[in-house]
Amino acid sequence: MAVELPLLSLKIALVGVVVVALIFVLFFLLGRFKPKKNLPTEVGGAWPIIGHLHLFGDSQPAHIIFAAMADKYGPAFTVRLGQYRTLVVSSWELIKELYNIQDTVALDRPKSSVAKNLGYDYAMFGFCPYGPYWREIRKLVAVELLSVRRLELLKHIRISETEICIKELYKLWNKKRNVSSSSKGHVLVEMKQWFEDLTLNVILRMVAGKRYFGDVDLSEDREARKCQEVLKELFRLIGLFLVSDSIPLLRWLDWGGYEKKMKVISKEMDQIADGWLREHRQKKEFRKDTGGDHQDFMDVMISLLDGAENAAGYDADTITKATCINLIAGGSDTTSATLSWAVALLLNNPRVLKKVQEELDFQVGRERQVSESDIPDLVYLQAMVNETLRLYPAGALGGIREFTEDSVICGYHIPKGTRLLPNLWKLHRDPKHSLDHDVKTQKAWQHANKMTNEKEMKV
Template identity: 30%
Template sequence: MEGFITVLTSWSEETVAALVLLYILLKAFKTVIHTAGRRPPGPPAWPVIGHYQYLKSGLPHHSLTKIAEQYGPIVWLQLGAVGAVIVSSSDMAREILKTQDHIFASRPAGIIGDTLFAKGQDLLFSPLNDNFRLARKIFTTELLSQQRVDSFKGLRRELVLKTMRTALEEGHANRYLNLSDLLHDQSMSLSTRMLYRMDGHAQNKELIEIIRDLSSTGFLVKEEYFPLLKLLDLSGQLKKLKKLSERYFDLMDSIIDNRLKETTKSKSNTEEDFLDVLLAKSNISRVQIKVLLLDIILAGGETIPDTIVWAMTELLRHPNVMERLQNELDDVIGKERLVEESDLKKLEYLQAVVKETLRLHPVGVLGVPHVSIEATKVAGYDIPASTRVMVNFYAIGRDPKVWENPLKFDPSRFLNSPIDVKGQQFEVLPFSSGRRKCPGMHLALVSVSYTLAQLIHACTVSLPEGFTHLDLDLEEKFGMSVAKKNPLNLLIQKRLPSDVYGRTELNVSGQ
């Protein structure tokens, strides 16, 4: 009852009145809303809001995991006016994302897709249609192909070294820094330079401000589940999203206009940025170009640095794992040079650390909702057409029926294991699977692995004075990605012989 009261008391009288009206309408049209059939089990629903409190109160992925523990791996929830199914096991994920992917690979129409992505003309929020197939092809064969990602290897190295230089300068001055802030700056620089070759430019700063405002506004929109509240917009969230969309579209228009004014000259594959590639396409519109670029900014700008912070947190909490990783780096790389991307495939324990981090801390815990395009059955239950489906990747990676000691951070479980994180096995799905699998998976894995390897191999990382590994917490904050709630403040200093840093432009003033 507390959850119900908490949700209602957080809303105004006008909101509650509108919800009561909505409840009456839902009752009047229950034969439309509730199609007959054997539904998946679920907890009792509250009047008016149904099960919406499980999304609104606390951390949704935790609440939904607890529901699955009680009611099973497939659960029915009534989220206001929206019927939804939550799946929380590898078997159910396989059914949704592989066996019946042709039914569940579409996206529901919604406020975010309509407002920010021009009614789903991007890839992330596009329904299963010709636009989706075209966007998917562009992403997988051109923008985020392995060849294209490899072409930005020099840029990734430049930005990682820049990050390390900043960290080492702070460390030399005996100053602690917030690792998340540092890595988010690196990630946004990488994204914007891949997109349109700008870093430090006024337009780039404007874009970063827009993305930060968008993150703080949030993607959980109340009116998505209570459509009658759209006209009221009591929280002001719809107005904020609309303004952010307008700012982003205006900014990208100016960037595109400037690019079109540039003298046309032939560019090699390694010189082209994503904007060049998209502008060369005759079969996509300017609007599509803008929303496809926004997909990349949102998908990578938060998730990559948040994953690295989780990995570093777990390594610091487990000194034996940190030591084993450093020993592997010293054995394979030595102490006379820095890690290069070409070394990553030889670092088996590093790869295991990354996989274990993604298992325990998948930053896209619920992904983007799917929707059934027709009625079907899953595990013997009737799933009506237009049902939203959320896959709880967080619960799947911590399933005690699959993983021994599931809450323990133990990278060795991935050594000599057939289980990978690339969407072919369903026991761990940080990048989802099927038609909606993240096309930026290769870029994410190489970026996380390379940055983490450099920090662990070339740097000594220390906690603030008086703190030990036992003081580190794993509290989360829920947003566009699930990040560490409390800052990870670290003292980062040199670990290798000084001449190694000099040869790689990492000399720190005064050293």
């Protein structure tokens, strides 16, 4: 027995080694013959830790670099921005499936320094994670500000501000024409600033009931310029790509001092919004005594949130200020930038400018100003605006999102946690859909020519 026990132990050990070896071989073979998931192509040249961040410099904007990558790797590819895998798409089919069919899997917003420091710690619905809070605020905005009924009620604001802007331009032209005899009726005007003042006045009156530019005194003008500067800086910082968001370990460095700037701007914007909130509460007490109805979106929010329990950990004032600032920042700079591009494109394309003028003369005439009811008849003007939005979208890259679960998009397997970045600039220039665009443009051009011929026949 003393001899057989060691031999038995040795046999058991050998059997154990063989079993373990068989298990490893089995897993290896199963892995080899397991169907491979169809992952999107990853761009080559990634570095450890930073991924593809070294490919993005100051020489070209990110959307141009991504467009060049799409030409090489296809309409869907991945890059590693720091430690995060990011899916960049520039295909109409992919965009449609992502935002129409499988929108719930890619609606979450990743955490970022911008959302924390400028978005009231994720209280702004444009930055907050997908969930009940986001749905409630989005619904409130859609119903109380962007619905057809509400836009119709606020139509007088758009009309009055546009009329005031045109009158002031005429006064400026008349004044400078009389002063300078060599101008030949031409006056140089910085239209970009005029558009910024106009759009800020419109959105401020609709959201906060404030009007900053135009017939205001010196103190209000200083407050207006301060608000405009803060909003510009806010919008600039929102569009920044911070290394700390891709490599969280480097957040403590605050590379470039951007987080410090964000905190300063956030404090200044909060002080301005706080002043608006106090004014609205005072006006609300006054309306209780004299009667009256809500005048703007901030009034509506104060009434709806008054006495309500904290939502997602935010108090009513924080939600009101964050939502209003979100709307003002998102609706002012984007609109003024699009208007500036539209005018620049018209001035650089005299033939198109002439067709727009002829359509206005034919459909509206020169005896009155254009009204919103004329827009359906201004087919060529609408085509010109659509072309401006196509060529120069206010946001060349869409807002970044994150997949909350494993998904299959147009045959591609997308792992959970992958981030989504649509390249709208490249999408608008997709040659596969250029034919549809050319047909629409041609129809608008034919419409304009038809009107010109009819006008000449009448004359």
